[in-house]
Amino acid sequence: MSSRTASCACGQLKIVVQGEPLGTGLCHCLACQRRTGSVFAALAAFREPYEVIGVANEFVRTGDQGARFRFRFCPACGSNLFHTEEGVEGTVGVAVGGFGDPDFPAPQDSVYTCRMHRWVELPEGITRHDRDPV
Template sequence: MPSRTASCSCGGLRIEVGGEPLGVGICHCLACQRRTGSVFAALASFPAPFKVYGAATEYVRVGDMGARFVFRFCPICGTTVFHTEEGNDDTVSVAVGALADPGFQPPTVSVYDSRRHPWVRLPPGSVTFERDPD
């Protein structure tokens, strides 16, 4: 099974995932915009198991539907590398930019499209949700 490694800017925090992504999406919610410092977050979901190398600082955010998400970022450079949902040990969501692969597949889902900046264009065929579909 092929593996991929995502890393922070300084290399102090890495995650190795295996297989193909279960899905790739972007989130335009205001929390993700603030968290990333960008206008959306691009995430790829991978199946467990995964391996984490280095130290991470954690930040827990409660989503609109009550789910608790644990974001891991590098305590040195501050890059968000991945997050998990409390109670769901089957998957991990990796920041697409941390994979540093310009050939990585594009997102197919866009959530919180109601918060999308009007100049952001989605890939053709993207499925959109005004809010979180869960």
């Protein structure tokens, strides 16, 4: 099985995941915009096992549906690299930009399009959700 490594900007924090992503998506919610400093978050989900290398700080945020997400970021450079959902075992969400791979699989889903910046154009065929479909 192939592995992929995502890294923070300074290289202190890394996550190594196995295989192909379960899925990739975009989130346009205001919390993700503020968390990333961008107009959306691009995330990929992977199954365990995964390996974390380096030290991470954590920030826990409660989503609109009550789910609690534990975001991990580098204490040196501040890059937000990956997250898990409390109570959901076996998967991890990784920031697509951390892989530094322009050939990374395109997103299939886009959530919180109600908050999407009007000038953002989504890829053809992507499934759009006005809010979180859960």
